[in-house]
Amino acid sequence: MRKLLFQNFFRGPLTERAPALDEAAVEELATALQRAARRRLGRSLSIREIDAGSCNGCELEIHALSNAYYDVERFGIRFVASPRHADVLLVTGPVTKNMSDALERTYRATPDPKWVIALGDCARDGGCFAGSYAVVGGVSQIVPVDLHIPGCPPPPVTILQGLLSLLDRTAKNVAST
Amino acid sequence: MPSLIDLVLEGRNIQQHHPWPRVVVDAQIWQFAASELAYGRWTLVGLWGEPSTVHMAIMDGDATAVVSLDCPDRVYPCVAKHHPPALRLERAINDLFGLSAQGLPDARPWLDHNRWGVRSPLGNRIDAPATTSPYRFLPTEGDGLHQIAVGPVHAGIIEPGHFRFTASGETVVRLEQRLGYTHKGIEGLMRGAGIERAAQLAGRVSGDSTVAYAYAFSKAAEAALQLQVPDRAVWLRALLAELERLANHLGDIGAICNDASFGLMQAHCNVLREDILRAANTAFGHRLMRDVIVPGGLVRDLDEEGKASIAAVLDNLHVRFPALIELYDNTASLQDRTVDTGIVTTALAKQYGAGGYVGRASGRTFDARRAPGYPPYGDLRFEVPVLDDGDVNARVWIRIREVEQSLSLVRQIMERLPGGPSNVPIAAVAGAREGMALVEGFRGDILVWLRLDGGRVDRCHLRDPSWFQWPLLEAAIENNIVADFPLCNKSFNCSYSGQDL
Numbered sequence: 001m002r003k004l005l006f007q008n009f010f011r012g013p014l015t016e017r018a019p020a021l022d023e024a025a026v027e028e029l030a031t032a033l034q035r036a037a038r039r040r041l042g043r044s045l046s047i048r049e050i051d052a053g054s055c056n057g058c059e060l061e062i063h064a065l066s067n068a069y070y071d072v073e074r075f076g077i078r079f080v081a082s083p084r085h086a087d088v089l090l091v092t093g094p095v096t097k098n099m100s101d102a103l104e105r106t107y108r109a110t111p112d113p114k115w116v117i118a119l120g121d122c123a124r125d126g127g128c129f130a131g132s133y134a135v136v137g138g139v140s141q142i143v144p145v146d147l148h149i150p151g152c153p154p155p156p157v158t159i160l161q162g163l164l165s166l167l168d169r170t171a172k173n174v175a176s177t
Numbered sequence: 178m179p180s181l182i183d184l185v186l187e188g189r190n191i192q193q194h195h196p197w198p199r200v201v202v203d204a205q206i207w208q209f210a211a212s213e214l215a216y217g218r219w220t221l222v223g224l225w226g227e228p229s230t231v232h233m234a235i236m237d238g239d240a241t242a243v244v245s246l247d248c249p250d251r252v253y254p255c256v257a258k259h260h261p262p263a264l265r266l267e268r269a270i271n272d273l274f275g276l277s278a279q280g281l282p283d284a285r286p287w288l289d290h291n292r293w294g295v296r297s298p299l300g301n302r303i304d305a306p307a308t309t310s311p312y313r314f315l316p317t318e319g320d321g322l323h324q325i326a327v328g329p330v331h332a333g334i335i336e337p338g339h340f341r342f343t344a345s346g347e348t349v350v351r352l353e354q355r356l357g358y359t360h361k362g363i364e365g366l367m368r369g370a371g372i373e374r375a376a377q378l379a380g381r382v383s384g385d386s387t388v389a390y391a392y393a394f395s396k397a398a399e400a401a402l403q404l405q406v407p408d409r410a411v412w413l414r415a416l417l418a419e420l421e422r423l424a425n426h427l428g429d430i431g432a433i434c435n436d437a438s439f440g441l442m443q444a445h446c447n448v449l450r451e452d453i454l455r456a457a458n459t460a461f462g463h464r465l466m467r468d469v470i471v472p473g474g475l476v477r478d479l480d481e482e483g484k485a486s487i488a489a490v491l492d493n494l495h496v497r498f499p500a501l502i503e504l505y506d507n508t509a510s511l512q513d514r515t516v517d518t519g520i521v522t523t524a525l526a527k528q529y530g531a532g533g534y535v536g537r538a539s540g541r542t543f544d545a546r547r548a549p550g551y552p553p554y555g556d557l558r559f560e561v562p563v564l565d566d567g568d569v570n571a572r573v574w575i576r577i578r579e580v581e582q583s584l585s586l587v588r589q590i591m592e593r594l595p596g597g598p599s600n601v602p603i604a605a606v607a608g609a610r611e612g613m614a615l616v617e618g619f620r621g622d623i624l625v626w627l628r629l630d631g632g633r634v635d636r637c638h639l640r641d642p643s644w645f646q647w648p649l650l651e652a653a654i655e656n657n658i659v660a661d662f663p664l665c666n667k668s669f670n671c672s673y674s675g676q677d678l
Contacts, residue, residue: 001508004500014448049334053359055674057384057465059334067447081332097292098358099337102329128377133298134362155464
């Protein structure tokens with residue numbers, strides 16, 4: 001183990017520069033944050049991820065955010081184990097009817113102020129599963145959504161852009177109060 | 178003793194079913210098949226319904242066949258009564274089609290949580306009653322037992338499911354799973370869909386196996402249409418499948434070690450996984466290679482840039498991976514967690530016909546690439562690693578060995594990739610045509626069975642390997658401590674979405 005750690009010491013970091021903000025996401029967030037972001041979040045976001053019936057593709061790319069290339073924690077973004085600790089709910093999937101209750105209850109368990117990000121094409125409107133007897137069709141059918149991050153699944157850079165937009169807007173709103 | 182071949186001769190053969198036979202049998206032969214499964218002479222590969230028929234896919238050595246039983250009265254002789262691996266499948270058939278297995282030992286619903294507003298959505302639909310009765314978990318009795326309820330929303334970034342533990346102090350005496358939370362009604366959406374849309378849906382059954390599902394669906398559709406795909410497509414598909422296996426196994430090895438609080442391994446494995454996904458993105462335009470394999474071939478060919486990016490990743494893996502194997506092998510505190518934890522006996526793995534690393538870590542040699550086998554694997558050199566220990570450690574080692582095998586396979590495929598086109602157009606054929614395929618995904622064998630009618634899907638069933646692995650997790654955790662559950666669970670890495678459909 002020591003040899004491996006030693007080698008890494010000289011290998012240099014793999015972590016890449018932060019991506020530029022996604023303008024469309026910044027636009028969408030403007031409204032959401034004027035409404036709610038009066039209280040200081042600082043530059044930190046705690047995220048509770050909820051799989052509301054996804055195929056698991058989105059989860060794989062959310063996981064990738066924590067690898068050495070993206071290293072999401074350097075931005076103050078953390079994934080937390082409980083909705084009680086969360087600022088943001090990151091929701092994937094078309095919202096199956098079997099998960100709609102759990103989604104709603106998790107939302108209610110999250111303290112204010114809170115934001116909901118719908119991640120992936122099915123989270124927007126059910127995507128290719130829309131119209132099924134077992135699917136509600138989109139996160140906004142159950143809880144209010146502040147930001148959509150499109151893709152099937154969205155690659156980590158796109159997810160990161162969306163999350164950084166949220167931090168950026170929050171910081172600006174705080175500065176203007 | 179009659180073989181599966183003899184049984185096939187007894188039934189009424191369905192002409193347009195490929196590549197293995199399907200026969201319609203009577204209740205007596207159906208029950209005979211169930212008893213052969215129970216004696217362990219045959220292996221259950223799948224069990225699924227239609228509005229008034231049940232089908233059972235069986236393997237007997239190298240022979241594969243589907244037996245079908247018409248059940249106009251909406252009842253059929255129960256298989257699970259004799260052969261428990263059929264239990265959840267029969268509960269699901271009841272939920273989706275309203276066909277009931279006579280004598281089913283556990284008649285509780287499985288996928289139906291009474292939230293759909295309808296009963297038997299794929300059979301004779303009826304409105305669901307407004308009142309709901311709570312799901313009754315199996316009773317546990319004894320002094321000092323307590324229950325721990327986990328899920329459906331878990332602490333990590335994973336799929337939803339409910340685990341009900343009964344523990345005596347730290348020791349788990351029973352785990353009961355409740356799944357179905359991600360049921361999207363995919364088989365319902367498949368009905369009447371065009372082949373292109375159906376392939377897209379198949380690629381979204383389980384995101385981590387999007388290649389394997391698209392591969393299996395495409396092979397089944399091509400079998401039904403008796404369509405031959407070009408050689409280059411055959412080889413490229415295997416390339417995609419092996420890249421997917423590499424990426425997932427690396428992610429799993431890291432995640433298992435992380436669940437034993439050894440984050441260093443995960444940090445390294447996830448870098449290697451990311452390298453593969455980036456090469457896949459360069460080569461095929463999508464990090465998970467989604468929607469690349471379609472009936473008829475592939476939508477995208479491999480160019481020189483793609484080849485170079487995959488070759489670079491292979492070279493890097495050859496340098497970096499051995500150090501990680503050494504790290505796993507030489508870290509005693511890690512082995513202390515994985516060795517002898519969560520044991521699946523060889524008898525259970527055989528009974529359940531468990532595929533993938535779960536089966537192969539418990540003595541089951543089955544690998545769909547070998548038998549029944551499909552091209553181009555017959556032309557490639559590879560070994561199927563098998564261990565008997567059945568613990569978390571064995572499931573890690575199977576993955577490590579399979580990473581090595583897949584590295585070799587990718588190299589062989591790249592060296593011998595034939596030229597020519599990478600797809601052929603598919604033409605709609607009139608009349609009903611049936612096909613099936615068994616493809617080895619990273620998790621195990623995926624079964625797809627379908628009936629096409631005039632260019633549309635009449636019925637398609639997709640059976641995830643997890644159906645025969647989830648129940649073994651319940652057995653593996655028994656007498657382990659609660660704190661080892663995440664470790665055991667990750668070493669199985671069963672699919673929720675794949676089994677919920």
